[in-house]
Amino acid sequence: MQLTIERSALLKALGHVQSVVERRNTIPILSNVLLSAGRDRLAFAATDLDMEMVDEAEATVNVEGQITAPAHTLYEIVRKLPEGAEVSLLYSGDDPRLVVSAGRSRFNLPVLPAGDFPIMSTDSAGASYVMPKEDLARLIDKTRFAVSTEETRYYLNGLYLHTVAEAGVALLRAVATDGHRLALAETPAPEGAAGGPGVIVPRKTVDQVRRLLDDAAGPVEITVSAQKIRFQMGEASLTSKVIDGAFPDYLRVIPKGNDKQADIDNALFAKAVDRVATISAEKSRSVKLAFDNDRVKLTVRNMEAGQAEEEVEIGYSDEPFEIGFNARYLLDVAGQITGENAAFRFADPASPTLVLDPGDPGVQYVLMPLRV
Structure with a gap:
């Protein structure tokens, strides 16, 4: 693999994917980012086995190929390179190192085979819909502060995203509670959302999606199945498992007769x-x-x-x-x-x-x- 890529494009994509990677890993490959070069694009992928982040950026690819490198180390190197730098990435089978160079800087990073990198499968069944990024950001911002951090009640450790019908109007609703407080936010359901299952999106996934929304330029495409949820924002996409559990009947908690x-x-x-x-x-x-x-x-x-x-x-x-x-x-x-x-x-x-x-x-x- 041999390519050249502009620092800002590399930094943006790496910033998206490396945030998924846990700082401490017992499985070495999970500390790495998968780099895939081909057709004037460099694709990035990172996972913690529950969530997978994928992004890509334009690059001048001389030799196509795939390899994995330490995600956080690579990100820190690129972050500290001067603005406007052209970054060269080189990996040949002769040397078990990824060579990262820009100007007079040169780094050799250890690698692991791309074939060992776990890829998350995608579910075709479910619902798919598109919504403005501002609407999704609002649903998250208004509710995520109430998500529980108590691991014993794991089914409260996420945002319950589902559709409801009120007075003949379909609404997309997000609900979070930790047993002491509850937050609910809703917006008119986008076309195609009504047929989807209600899912509990894990807290870490919610935080990653909110971070991606700040960089997103256009609407968000959301695909929901009973086991997974996928958010596509331009070149970047995040696929996550959902929490396997039943969210409590929150409507019983919302008081109706407070006078x-x-x-x-x-x-x-x-x-x-x-x-x-x-x-x-x-x-x-x-x-x-x-x-x-x-x-x-x-x-x-x-x-x-x-x-x-x-x-x-x-x-x-x-x-x-x-x-x-x-x-x-x-x-x-x-x-x-x-x-x-x-x-x-x-x-x-x-x-x-x-x-x-x-x-x-x-x-x-x-x-x-x-x-x-």
Whole structure:
């Protein structure tokens, strides 16, 4: 294999694929990126056996061929080369090394045979649809903060992507929950999405897709089957296994009869929560909210650090009551509100609270209260 490629094109493609590679691997080939040169293109592939990232870039190919090289090392080398450099990659069977050279820099990297690299199979059955990258980014941004990191309930370690029909309209919906909070976002379902199965997309896959969306120029093609999901964005594509498990019936968690409503200036409230939470106990981070006649008093008590109080003016005319929340969860939800105000709907201090965003009717958040 012998080729020349512009540094920026090489860096962009390598940046996409190397992020899939785990830093520590017991299987050596999984630390490598597969390089395939042919027809004036250099293709890249990396995998962790649960997810596969593929990308390609234009190159001047003198000798076609395939080889694998250490992904992170190669990426760091290319990243540190000067901008505008022409990078040469050379591998011949005589020397078991990949020679990377640019200007006066020259590196020799160990290689492993391309034949040992595992390729993920693709499923033909399922649904395929195309959606604007902005719509997919919104679904991810509004919900991924609520994905669970608790490995014992593995079926919560991802984003539940599925279609629903409401009032005769098909919607593509993303839901995430960790048992303490729930985030839901929806958008009109693209053509072809309605026939697809509901799948739980793993947290790592969601993060990789969101990173790819920043570089994507056009719409995203999504192919979903019961076992895998594939995202195609221009030259780059990501194929991932989905979590084999049943997502809980989240509709039972979303409260329907919460009759007390507080309209709160989101920015003012978030800053107040952040201030009083400064002295909260790190584990619970609980903050008590006392609602009464167009104001809410935030209180945090910590036996060691003292006490903090702050009042915020709000729109509230129901009977006075108190409720407690994890400050971190309040701030996470506040960070997703697009409008000036957030609408909090309560039932009682022990029941789930519904948070709505008047600026984006397609999202809902549910917070479980704490005892304070």
